[in-house]
Amino acid sequence: MDEEEEEEEEVLKKEEDPNAITNFRISEPLRAKLKEKGIESLFPIQAMTFDIILDGSDLVGRARTGQGKTLAFVLPILESLINGPAKAFRKTGFGRAPSVLVLLPTRELASQVYADFEVYGGAMGLSSCCLYGGAPYQTQESKLRRGVDIVVGTPGRVKDHIERENIDLSQLKFRVLDEADEMLRMGFVEDVELILGKVQDVSKVQTLLFSATLPDWVKHISGKFLKPDKKTADLVGNAKMKASTNVRHIVLPCNVSARAQLIPDIIRCYSSGGRTIIFTEKKESASELAGLLPGARALHGDIQQSQREVTLAGFRSGKFMTLVATNVAARGLDINDVQLIIQCEPPRDVEAYIHRSGRTGRAGNTGVAVMLYDPRRSNVSKIERESGVKFEHISAPQPDDIAKAVGGEAAEMITQVSDSVIPAFKSAAEELLNNSGLSAADLLAKALAKAVGFTEIKKRSLLTSMENYVTLLLEIGKPMFTPSFVFGILRRFLPEEQVEAVQGLTLTADGNGAVFDVPAKDLDIYLTGQQKAGNVSLEVLKTLPRLQEREQSRGGRFGGGRGFNDRNGGNRFGRGGGRNGRFGQNDRFSNGRGNFNKGGKRW
Numbered sequence: 001m002d003e004e005e006e007e008e009e010e011v012l013k014k015e016e017d018p019n020a021i022t023n024f025r026i027s028e029p030l031r032a033k034l035k036e037k038g039i040e041s042l043f044p045i046q047a048m049t050f051d052i053i054l055d056g057s058d059l060v061g062r063a064r065t066g067q068g069k070t071l072a073f074v075l076p077i078l079e080s081l082i083n084g085p086a087k088a089f090r091k092t093g094f095g096r097a098p099s100v101l102v103l104l105p106t107r108e109l110a111s112q113v114y115a116d117f118e119v120y121g122g123a124m125g126l127s128s129c130c131l132y133g134g135a136p137y138q139t140q141e142s143k144l145r146r147g148v149d150i151v152v153g154t155p156g157r158v159k160d161h162i163e164r165e166n167i168d169l170s171q172l173k174f175r176v177l178d179e180a181d182e183m184l185r186m187g188f189v190e191d192v193e194l195i196l197g198k199v200q201d202v203s204k205v206q207t208l209l210f211s212a213t214l215p216d217w218v219k220h221i222s223g224k225f226l227k228p229d230k231k232t233a234d235l236v237g238n239a240k241m242k243a244s245t246n247v248r249h250i251v252l253p254c255n256v257s258a259r260a261q262l263i264p265d266i267i268r269c270y271s272s273g274g275r276t277i278i279f280t281e282k283k284e285s286a287s288e289l290a291g292l293l294p295g296a297r298a299l300h301g302d303i304q305q306s307q308r309e310v311t312l313a314g315f316r317s318g319k320f321m322t323l324v325a326t327n328v329a330a331r332g333l334d335i336n337d338v339q340l341i342i343q344c345e346p347p348r349d350v351e352a353y354i355h356r357s358g359r360t361g362r363a364g365n366t367g368v369a370v371m372l373y374d375p376r377r378s379n380v381s382k383i384e385r386e387s388g389v390k391f392e393h394i395s396a397p398q399p400d401d402i403a404k405a406v407g408g409e410a411a412e413m414i415t416q417v418s419d420s421v422i423p424a425f426k427s428a429a430e431e432l433l434n435n436s437g438l439s440a441a442d443l444l445a446k447a448l449a450k451a452v453g454f455t456e457i458k459k460r461s462l463l464t465s466m467e468n469y470v471t472l473l474l475e476i477g478k479p480m481f482t483p484s485f486v487f488g489i490l491r492r493f494l495p496e497e498q499v500e501a502v503q504g505l506t507l508t509a510d511g512n513g514a515v516f517d518v519p520a521k522d523l524d525i526y527l528t529g530q531q532k533a534g535n536v537s538l539e540v541l542k543t544l545p546r547l548q549e550r551e552q553s554r555g556g557r558f559g560g561g562r563g564f565n566d567r568n569g570g571n572r573f574g575r576g577g578g579r580n581g582r583f584g585q586n587d588r589f590s591n592g593r594g595n596f597n598k599g600g601k602r603w
Contacts, residue, residue, distance in 0.1 A: 246361030274339030
């Protein structure tokens with residue numbers, strides 16, 4: 001292709017894609033580095049803010065999680081320092097004071113933003129350093145003394161260096177607050193305001209604030225520290241939906257004691273062989289679950305920073321494909337090819353759900369976010385209502401479904417085995433075929449099952465995901481208002497032993513049915529008994545209907561205070577003292593406080 005043809009192609013690209021990097025004032029070294037990373041055009045937030053920042057305006061930027069907020073400020077800042085308005089004022093040479101200060105709420109986020117400045121800033125001859133807790137002061141102090149152009153850090157450690165007089169902010173040209181709403185949630189209000197207040201001549205400093213949401217404190221910061229003529233770039237607006245639109249959002253009912261059995265099957269069915277991040281609420285739960293999943297690693301605050309960095313590097317490079325994390329990883333993990341997110345229970349607030357599910361479906365990719373929940377006590381509807389997410393309700397993958405899903409994987413494994421092994425195993429195969437009484441196809445099916453770890457197909461509850469249970473639906477042709485009423489009906493046609501074995505009884509959302517689990521081995525007893533019950537319908541469910549939801553709370557009707565009383569004078573859903581206390585103190589899945597547990601630990 002000659003020079004004229006190249007120019008024509010460049011013009012066509014500009015016309016076809018208004019966000020192409022050739023349409024922006026991006027210099028050749030930076031453009032080459034972007035192309036090296038496979039970036040041919042800017043994301044909407046990047047395109048919307050590039051000229052605003054490069055032309056010197058303060059900015060408040062909003063975008064959904066995973067839509068490229070980092071490069072939205074990295075690229076124009078670098079261009080400004082080298083070729084733009086800040087070029088004439090930037091200091092160079094040994095011991096120079098920084099021109100850029102970027103504050104972020106977590107070490108992981110700081111490390112990733114620093115990495116972007118290193119990659120793209122390094123291509124333009126600029127140096128950076130990263131300041132966060134858990135790393136030695138001496139190394140950070142040494143870099144600051146030598147002089148850097150860009151400082152990236154967490155508020156606590158940056159404040160420490162300011163108080164030690166290691167950072168000179170007198171030459172600052174840019175100050176950036178990224179994930180400002182998360183800084184509020186993590187308690188960095190005083191530190192952030194102290195750091196921003198250290199800049200004396202604010203007329204010479206450009207301030208950029210990025211936040212997924214705009215709570216009151218973020219608005220206060222914007223009004224106090226940004227210039228009155230600041231610009232706004234908002235890709236969220238008043239839209240209710242803030243979670244990533246590239247993610248398939250799934251909810252799945254699961255008893256806490258079934259998680260270790262269920263999660264590997266979710267990974268088999270929904271990860272597409274890609275990376276998976278699993279979120280738990282507690283550190284010990286992350287460590288325990290990581291120990292139960294082959295090849296998984298844990299990431300939480302009790303793990304030393306050096307080990308956390310090794311773990312993240314291994315996850316990024318594909319040395320292992322499953323990461324089990326607490327909130328320490330919920331923000332800022334910029335790993336573009338995470339295919340699956342699993343949340344072991346609904347988080348306490350909607351923003352936490354958005355941030356966690358936003359670890360997949362990044363950079364234009366698609367992903368799956370699965371959230372496990374207890375159908376009797378859940379805030380799924382609240383999350384759906386407040387985030388605008390439309391959840392897809394599914395039941396636990398059944399063993400035969402999983403077998404079908406991984407059958408192709410097993411077949412592929414067998415086809416990859418070298419033909420050279422056939423002579424060594426052929427006689428054993430022929431003997432097995434002659435003596436088993438099974439067809440060749442049946443024997444091969446068993447071999448495929450064994451290859452992926454299946455030796456038998458077990459029943460699994462749709463309601464709690466427990467193995468060796470089946471889920472039944474009871475209907476009587478009219479509404480049922482209380483679980484006690486349903487238990488009364490069951491006692492009309494079942495022995496007390498079978499009534500006592502019923503677990504997880506929950507009314508359907510329309511009130512016309514009741515769903516519950518029974519031991520798979522006793523299924524015939526329940527179905528036979530129902531035949532004597534006249535107008536009672538009892539069927540084995542293949543899909544779970546919508547159920548009445550008990551939102552999580554500390555007390556109230558279905559919480560830990562006075563709850564729904566059954567006929568025996570107890571609180572069936574609370575702490576009750578009833579004879580059965582099926583979901584209270586005597587619940588076989590309970591720790592005596594109405595909470596599911598495994599080994600005494602709540603996941």
